[in-house]
Amino acid sequence: MTSSDVTTEPAPHGDRQRTARPSRGWLKVLGAGAAVLALLFAGSRLSLLPGLGDFFGEETRDRSGPAVLKSIQDMSSYEAASGNFQVVVDLEKDTKFVPDALRGTRTLFVGAGTVDASVDLGKVTEGGVVVNEDRTTAELRLPRAVLGEPALDPDRSYAVSKQRGLLDRLGDLFSDNPGSEQAVNKLAAQHISEAAKESELTARAEKNTADMLKGLLGSLGFERVTVRYGDDQE
Numbered sequence: 001m002t003s004s005d006v007t008t009e010p011a012p013h014g015d016r017q018r019t020a021r022p023s024r025g026w027l028k029v030l031g032a033g034a035a036v037l038a039l040l041f042a043g044s045r046l047s048l049l050p051g052l053g054d055f056f057g058e059e060t061r062d063r064s065g066p067a068v069l070k071s072i073q074d075m076s077s078y079e080a081a082s083g084n085f086q087v088v089v090d091l092e093k094d095t096k097f098v099p100d101a102l103r104g105t106r107t108l109f110v111g112a113g114t115v116d117a118s119v120d121l122g123k124v125t126e127g128g129v130v131v132n133e134d135r136t137t138a139e140l141r142l143p144r145a146v147l148g149e150p151a152l153d154p155d156r157s158y159a160v161s162k163q164r165g166l167l168d169r170l171g172d173l174f175s176d177n178p179g180s181e182q183a184v185n186k187l188a189a190q191h192i193s194e195a196a197k198e199s200e201l202t203a204r205a206e207k208n209t210a211d212m213l214k215g216l217l218g219s220l221g222f223e224r225v226t227v228r229y230g231d232d233q234e
Contacts, residue, residue, distance in 0.1 A: 076122025080205035085192040086112045111188025112156035115196040116148040117205035145205035150192040
């Protein structure tokens with residue numbers, strides 16, 4: 001054999017094993033990932049079975065701080081009537097010269113809430129109560145009933161549908177309050193307030209207040225009780 005001859009021999013069997021180890025390592029990683037996904041999938045399916053929902057179910061923790069009393073206000077108003085209202089709000093916002101599919105929102109919202117009507121007995125002046133000498137007749141002059149602010153019920157208010165353009169959906173991803181319903185809540189409260197003004201809620205409150213005072217003074221021995229609101233007499 002001359003110095004120019006070159007002999008090539010096959011690599012030992014152990015070297016082939018070492019070259020194959022990286023592929024086996026990736027297989028182990030993929031196998032572990034598949035096992036995790038299978039476990040998560042099984043957990044989601046098993047949570048539907050009776051008795052196994054708590055094992056794979058979500059857990060909610062309330063980490064809120066205690067409520068803090070900010071102020072106390074004495075109330076002199078008599079809540080004499082309360083009305084329940086419901087309104088369907090269809091709010092659409094468009095941008096000029098921009099297609100709705102790109103920029104624009106439309107929300108269909110059902111708002112439910114209550115409006116109270118009250119008579120402020122604390123505003124009755126000294127001359128607003130007139131009693132005869134033998135305390136058998138009394139005449140009361142009261143202020144008109146007023147409507148309170150509408151209070152939306154979150155348990156009965158809900159969004160039926162939401163349509164948003166592409167740019168609006170992208171904006172929700174970077175917003176602290178995506179899909180805010182503040183606008184539709186405000187509009188629903190406004191419509192409920194207008195409906196309460198057109199209703200007979202204040203008239204019902206004044207009648208209920210008069211009936212309450214007549215019953216109270218009648219139990220004290222008054223035979224005749226007259227209640228007036230402004231210039232009207234009841």
